[in-house]
Amino acid sequence: xxxxxxxxxxxxxxxxxxxxxxxxxxxxxxxxxxxxxxxxxxxxxxxxxxxxxxxxxxxxxxxxxxxxxxxxxxxxxxxxxxxxxxxxxxxxxxxxxxxxxxxxxxxxxxxxxxxxxxxxxxxxxxxxxxxxxxxxxxxxxxxxxxxxxxxxxxxxxxxxxxxxxxxxxxxxxxxxxxxxxxxxxxxxxxxxxxxxxxxxxxxxxxxxxxxxxxxxxxxxxxxxxxxxxxxxxxxxxxxxxxxxxxxxxxxxxxxxxxxxxxxxxxxxxxxxxxxxxxxxxxxxxxxxxxxxxxxxxxxxxxxxxxxxxxxxxxxxxxxxxxxxxxxxxxxxxxxxxxxxxxxxxxxxxxxxxxxxxxxxxxxxxxxxxxxxxxxxxxxxxxxxxxxxxxxxxxxxxxxxxxxxxxxxxxxxxxxxxxxxxxxxxxxxxxxxxxxxxxxxxxxxxxxxxxxxxxxxxxxxxxxxxxxxxxxxxxxxxxxxxxxxxxxxxxxxxxxxxxxxxxxxxxxxxxxxxxxxxxxxxxxxxxxxxxxxxxxxxxxxxxxxxxxxxxxxxxxxxxxxxxxxxxxxxxxxxxxxxxxxxxxxxxxxxxxxxxxxxxxxxxxxxxxxxxxxxxxxxxxxxxxxxxxxxxxxxxxxxxxxxxxxxxxxxxxxxxxxxxxxxxxxxxxxxxxxxxxxxxxxxxxxxxxxxxxxxxxxxxxxxxxxxxxxxxxxxxxxxxxxxxxxxxxxxxxxxxxxxxxxxxxxxxxxxxxxxxxxxxxxxxxxxxxxxxxxxxxxxxxxxxxxxxxxxxxxxxxxxxxxxxxxxxxxxxxxxxxxxxxxxxxxxxxxxxxxxxxxxxxxxxxxxxxxxxxxxxxxxxxxxxxxxxxxxxxxxxxxxxxxxxxxxxxxxxxxxxxxxxxxxxxxxxxxxxxxxxxxxxxxxxxxxxx
Numbered sequence: 001x002x003x004x005x006x007x008x009x010x011x012x013x014x015x016x017x018x019x020x021x022x023x024x025x026x027x028x029x030x031x032x033x034x035x036x037x038x039x040x041x042x043x044x045x046x047x048x049x050x051x052x053x054x055x056x057x058x059x060x061x062x063x064x065x066x067x068x069x070x071x072x073x074x075x076x077x078x079x080x081x082x083x084x085x086x087x088x089x090x091x092x093x094x095x096x097x098x099x100x101x102x103x104x105x106x107x108x109x110x111x112x113x114x115x116x117x118x119x120x121x122x123x124x125x126x127x128x129x130x131x132x133x134x135x136x137x138x139x140x141x142x143x144x145x146x147x148x149x150x151x152x153x154x155x156x157x158x159x160x161x162x163x164x165x166x167x168x169x170x171x172x173x174x175x176x177x178x179x180x181x182x183x184x185x186x187x188x189x190x191x192x193x194x195x196x197x198x199x200x201x202x203x204x205x206x207x208x209x210x211x212x213x214x215x216x217x218x219x220x221x222x223x224x225x226x227x228x229x230x231x232x233x234x235x236x237x238x239x240x241x242x243x244x245x246x247x248x249x250x251x252x253x254x255x256x257x258x259x260x261x262x263x264x265x266x267x268x269x270x271x272x273x274x275x276x277x278x279x280x281x282x283x284x285x286x287x288x289x290x291x292x293x294x295x296x297x298x299x300x301x302x303x304x305x306x307x308x309x310x311x312x313x314x315x316x317x318x319x320x321x322x323x324x325x326x327x328x329x330x331x332x333x334x335x336x337x338x339x340x341x342x343x344x345x346x347x348x349x350x351x352x353x354x355x356x357x358x359x360x361x362x363x364x365x366x367x368x369x370x371x372x373x374x375x376x377x378x379x380x381x382x383x384x385x386x387x388x389x390x391x392x393x394x395x396x397x398x399x400x401x402x403x404x405x406x407x408x409x410x411x412x413x414x415x416x417x418x419x420x421x422x423x424x425x426x427x428x429x430x431x432x433x434x435x436x437x438x439x440x441x442x443x444x445x446x447x448x449x450x451x452x453x454x455x456x457x458x459x460x461x462x463x464x465x466x467x468x469x470x471x472x473x474x475x476x477x478x479x480x481x482x483x484x485x486x487x488x489x490x491x492x493x494x495x496x497x498x499x500x501x502x503x504x505x506x507x508x509x510x511x512x513x514x515x516x517x518x519x520x521x522x523x524x525x526x527x528x529x530x531x532x533x534x535x536x537x538x539x540x541x542x543x544x545x546x547x548x549x550x551x552x553x554x555x556x557x558x559x560x561x562x563x564x565x566x567x568x569x570x571x572x573x574x575x576x577x578x579x580x581x582x583x584x585x586x587x588x589x590x591x592x593x594x595x596x597x598x599x600x601x602x603x604x605x606x607x608x609x610x611x612x613x614x615x616x617x618x619x620x621x622x623x624x625x626x627x628x629x630x631x632x633x634x635x636x637x638x639x640x641x642x643x644x645x646x647x648x649x650x651x652x653x654x655x656x657x658x659x660x661x662x663x664x665x666x667x668x669x670x671x672x673x674x675x676x677x678x679x680x681x682x683x684x685x686x687x688x689x690x691x692x693x694x695x696x697x698x699x700x701x702x703x704x705x706x707x708x709x710x711x712x713x714x715x716x717x718x719x720x721x722x723x724x725x726x727x728x729x730x731x732x733x734x735x736x737x738x739x740x741x742x743x744x745x746x747x748x749x750x751x752x753x754x755x756x757x758x759x760x761x762x763x764x765x766x767x768x769x770x771x772x773x774x775x776x777x778x779x780x781x782x783x784x785x786x787x788x789x790x791x792x793x794x795x796x797x798x799x800x801x802x803x804x805x806x807x808x809x810x811x812x813x814x815x816x817x818x819x820x821x822x823x824x825x826x827x828x829x830x831x832x833x834x835x836x837x838x839x840x841x842x843x844x845x846x847x848x849x850x851x852x853x854x855x856x857x858x859x860x861x862x863x864x865x866x867x868x869x870x871x872x873x874x875x876x877x878x879x880x881x882x883x884x885x886x887x888x889x890x891x892x893x894x895x896x897x898x899x900x901x902x903x904x905x906x907x908x909x910x911x912x913x914x915x916x917x918x919x920x921x922x923x924x925x926x927x
Contacts, residue, residue: 015114015251017045024242026080030054032111037146039107040139046147047111049076049103051083051090060090063097064158064183064346066337067148067174071165071190072259073217073224075110075246076103078164078328085334099338102151106167107143108135108255110246115254134258137170137271144174155181158344158351162337164188164328165300166259169278176281183351184344186290186337188327189297191304192279192311194264217257218250230298232323232330239329282311288351289315290340290770294327295467302467302490316340316770319468321547336771343774360785363760364719365563369529370444370536370555371408373562373592378405382573387589389596389620390433391612396619399434404441404589407517411442412525414516418494422447422527425471425538427491429480431455432579433597435496439475439513440586444537444555447530448473453540455480457548463487465540468768469550481507532556538767541687542905550767551687560719561761562590564691568717569624569655569681578616578653580608580627581660596620605631609638610674614646617653625675626657629667630898636670647674656680661905662711662803662821664828665704668697684713684803688763688776688787692720693801703800708750709822710793710804719760722801723786724753724794725778730845731810731817737778737786744795752819754807755793758786792819809908811840811847818885820908823851826881832856832874837896839912841888841919848888850915851878854896863892868918889919897927 022029031049055062066086068079083101090098105112115135135143153159159182163171168190175182216222224247228240235243247253264272289312293305309317323330344351377383383402390397399407420426426448430436443450453465466489474484474491481493485508493507498514530536536555540548553561565571565587576594588595598616600608608631616622627635642650656671656678663682672680680697695703695714703712716722722740725733733754740748756778762785766773778786792810793803804819811818823838834854840847853870855862862874870878870890878890893914897907907927914927 017047017113018111019047020077020111021245024077024245025236025238026084027077027242028084031083035104035147035150037143037150039146040142044107044143044146045113046107046143047076047105048147048151049079049083049101050151051087051098052100052102052151054087055090055098055100058091061097062100062154062157063090064160064341064351065100065102065153066160066162066341067144067153067171068101068103069144069161069163069167069171069174070103070106070110071163071167072109073227073247073253073256074165074243075105077110077242079103079162081328081332082162082334082337085338089338099341102148102153104144104147105246106135106140106170106255108258114252134261135255136262137173137264137274140170141173141177141274144170145177158183158346160184160186160341160351162186162188163190165190165325166262168192169275172282173274173278176278176285179281179285179287182287184288184290184341185285186292186340187308188292188333189294189300189325191300191307192275192282193304193307194275213257213260217260218253221247221253223256223260224253227325230325232294232296232326235326235329279311285312286314288344288353290337291315291317292327292331292333292336292771293317293319294323294325294330295319295321295464296324297327299325302470306470317768318770318772319768321464321468339774340770360760360762361719361721361758363560363563364717365567367532367556367559367563370558370562370590371441374401374405374408374441374589377401377573377589377592380573385574386576386594386620388434388437389594389616390435391597391599391616391619392431392433397434398619399438404434404438406521407438408441408445409524410517410520410522411438411513412445412527413523414511414520415442415448416446416525416527417520418511418516420446420448420473422530423449423535424473425449425451425469425491426473426475427451427453427466427469427471427484427489429474429476429484430496431477435477435513437586437589437595439496441589443475444530446525446527447534449535450537451540451550452537453548454542457540457543459483459487461543461548463489465548465550466490469538469540475513478503478507481509530555532559535764539687549687549769549772552764552767554764557761557764558590560759561690562587564717564719564759564761566591568683568691568694569657571624575624576620576622577624577626578613578620578622580605580613580625580631593624594620594622596622600631606634608634609641610635610650611638611641611646614642614649617649618646622649622653624655624657625653625678626659628660629658629663630661632658632663632667632671636667636674639674642674650675651677653678657683659683659685662713662825665697665700666829668700672697682713683717684801686789686791688789689757689759689761691717691761692722692757692759692789693717695800703796703802706796708794708796708802710802710819710825711821712796712800712802714801715799716757716801721758721784721786722795723756723758724748724751725756725788726751726753727792727810727817729812729816731807731812733788733807740795740799742799744797744799746797748795749797750794752792752794752804752817755789755791755801755803756786757789758784762787793821806908809839811838811849812844813840813849813886814846818849823849823882823885823887826883827851827853827878830877830881832862832877835896835906836878837906837908837911839908839915841912841916849882849885850889850891850912850919851882851887852891852893852896852911852915853878854893859892859894868892868924889915891915891918893927 035046070078086099086101161171161175168187320331345354378401386398387401387404426443451469471491475494477496493509495509495512498512537553538550578596596616599612605628653675684693685691693714723737776788790807804821820838824836827836834856837852841850868891875890879887910927918924
């Protein structure tokens with residue numbers, strides 16, 4: 001345990017408060033003022049940033065006040081973005097009032113008054129309050145009382161506290177002290193509880209070590225420098241100098257050391273009682289709260305965030321993946337805070353969330369529980385027929401419907417007795433196959449929430465997903481459990497297979513699925529059925545366009561998806577599905593179809609072969625096959641390996657589905673040859689809504705004959721509503737939605753727009769990503785809840801939807817926005833091209849279109865020497881295919897980077913950077 005820190009710097013006289021230098025980046029001198037306040041130890045002068053006088057000068061009414069409190073070793077400069085954005089929004093068109101932001105420098109910090117410090121204060125024990133030698137937590141709360149009295153804040157209007165670091169503790173403590181005046185709270189990376197039995201984070205432990213506190217925080221700028229180094233991309237040098245401005249000499253850094261010394265690491269610490277009073281009161285706080293968090297913080301870690309969430313279960317939370325302790329420098333937290341406040345209404349003298357009439361459309365079919373079809377198949381004459389078939393082992397492993405149901409019941413009973421409760425999150429680190437199906441449905445039976453993150457995310461991505469979802473339990477095979485232990489993923493661990501005592505100890509497991517099944521055979525769980533609004537699963541996106549996001553599905557929304565799949569694809573009892581994409585395999589028992597897991601690598605869809613599909617078809621008497629475009633390409637490429645029996649098995653497949661990325665018509669034709677009697681469909685969807693539109697091969701050819709931009713994904717399926725948000729010249733979607741009719745309105749046809757959808761089977765929200773959830777959701781005048789897909793495209797006169805790429809990949813040329821697909825589709829049709837990517841190079845609004853081609857054969861045949869530039873002849877062919885769109889350059893690359901889940905989604909962001917390097921004479925390297 002860290003011993004009580006001691007400050008040992010010389011006694012210094014108090015220094016007067018002063019105004020900051022006038023030319024600090026982002027700081028308007030007009031915001032600064034010096035305010036004298038009567039504190040508990042006399043009159044003190046604070047430096048305060050305050051937008052109140054400017055609002056009054058401009059005649060803008062005050063909507064409410066935000067009290068923003070910095071931590072250590074920053075100062076009010078931390079909040080400059082919030083002050084600027086509040087003034088920009090205040091008085092803007094359609095805004096009747098603005099938020100007053102008050103951001104004080106705490107005493108001994110920033111440009112506020114410095115206090116005298118004794119040379120060697122005694123250790124901080126209970127009762128020794130008068131000579132601790134620094135400002136204590138209780139005193140800092142008193143200081144805010146004095147300052148707010150001096151500023152004469154109108155508490156009849158909304159009052160919101162905001163804090164970061166130890167300023168978060170102080171701001172929350174002040175809110176708990178004034179529960180009738182404060183209407184809402186917001187915090188950034190802070191902690192209100194420091195159990196004495198837990199180690200202080202290493203980042204603080206070093207600074208608090210006896211003999212180092214004074215040296216690292218006061219005598220040198222060590223603590224300052226380390227803290228300022230925690231920005232995600234590093235601070236701009238001028239911004240760094242601005243943060244250092246109040247602390248240039250040792251006599252100005254006493255408060256930095258004092259703040260560290262006031263960390264109540266020990267039970268007898270002088271500030272321990274004040275901290276416990278704050279943390280206890282926070283558990284009773286029911287008013288609106290917002291938590292913004294940078295997960296890469298070495299100081300305030302996941303356990304601190306978990307504690308905040310336990311105390312504030314109603315709080316809106318947004319994790320800014322990739323950011324850390326200085327989240328206010330890494331991300332635009334000003335917009336997040338102000339937008340959150342704009343979503344609250346002043347009702348009966350308090351701020352409350354604005355509750356609209358948000359609703360989803362009517363489901364496409366009759367809704368049943370996720371276990372209803374399983375129970376029906378078990379009770380019927382098919383109970384002895386295969387329910388799941390696993391082809392990943394040396395021999396096929398089959399469970400009948402009766403066996404599957406019995407295993408699910410037994411495991412659900414075992415998990416329940418082990419302590420897995422309704423609402424508990426369970427991370428599933430089990431490869432696709434029969435074991436995963438049993439584990440998933442057992443978790444759903446007891447009301448637990450299944451957390452599913454692809455192994456394709458890699459160790460770093462899976463670690464980020466685990467820490468974000470923060471499951472209570474992990475069920476995994478040995479490789480997954482080993483990763484969980486090595487990288488400290490949260491959750492009590494359960495192995496799939498029974499382990500020896502030594503293995504269990506090494507992996508830290510508390511039970512095994514195998515033993516739970518064995519000890520609970522023939523028993524059913526005694527738990528109530530989950531309600532439709534209860535969470536059922538958190539499914540992580542592929543991470544192909546940024547950090548993977550957790551998508552929340554409720555039991556009701558998954559049931560609506562099951563109803564839609566059964567209706568859209570005519571799934572009847574006796575159907576059998578080969579699932580080259582794990583989520584569809586997991587839906588098998590719910591839709592009443594036998595699920596066959598083919599022999600392939602889950603992280604490499606392109607490893608699926610024609611022989612593996614045929615063997616799966618034979619083992620499971622399959623009638624349906626689902627595979628990603630990459631999987632289909634390899635199935636076609638290996639078709640020559642099939643023997644007559646295997647070809648006959650494929651000829652009995654009645655339906656082939658492929659989704660995850662556009663599928664070229666030539667590939668669909670090749671697939672049709674392998675599956676001669678099948679309907680070949682390419683449904684359109686996303687993790688947030690697995691089915692939105694559908695089209696078959698014949699309809700694809702019919703649509704492509706019209707030579708429109710992008711890839712046609714067909715018409716919306718039953719129960720799905722589609723709207724468009726047209727793009728402006730800079731590629732930004734309009735706020736007002738154009739809700740499509742049947743037939744589509746003439747003014748909506750052919751307009752490049754973001755695609756917005758609404759359906760009963762859409763996500764319930766993003767997990768712990770309040771800001772992303774808000775930004776992705778729209779309400780219309782009728783209260784319908786819409787999801788922004790981030791896909792761009794258009795609708796044709798026949799009502800067919802065409803996808804032209806992702807919103808972030810739109811190329812903003814001088815002639816207007818261009819969807820990548822409008823270039824890629826005709827270029828992909830060239831004989832020499834395997835696939836292509838169109839990217840924008842240059843400043844937004846004046847970007848040039850650059851096409852990067854992955855050739856069918858040797859890249860050297862299409863490029864000029866060692867340069868990735870295409871030969872003049874090939875470049876001319878690409879430009880000719882692009883038609884009216886001017887292509888500035890054509891580059892050749894051996895293989896385009898794609899996502900791991902589908903091996904199909906091209907990473908155009910990386911390619912744009914690579915192309916810029918190649919075209920500006922730098923060594924391009926590998927994208």
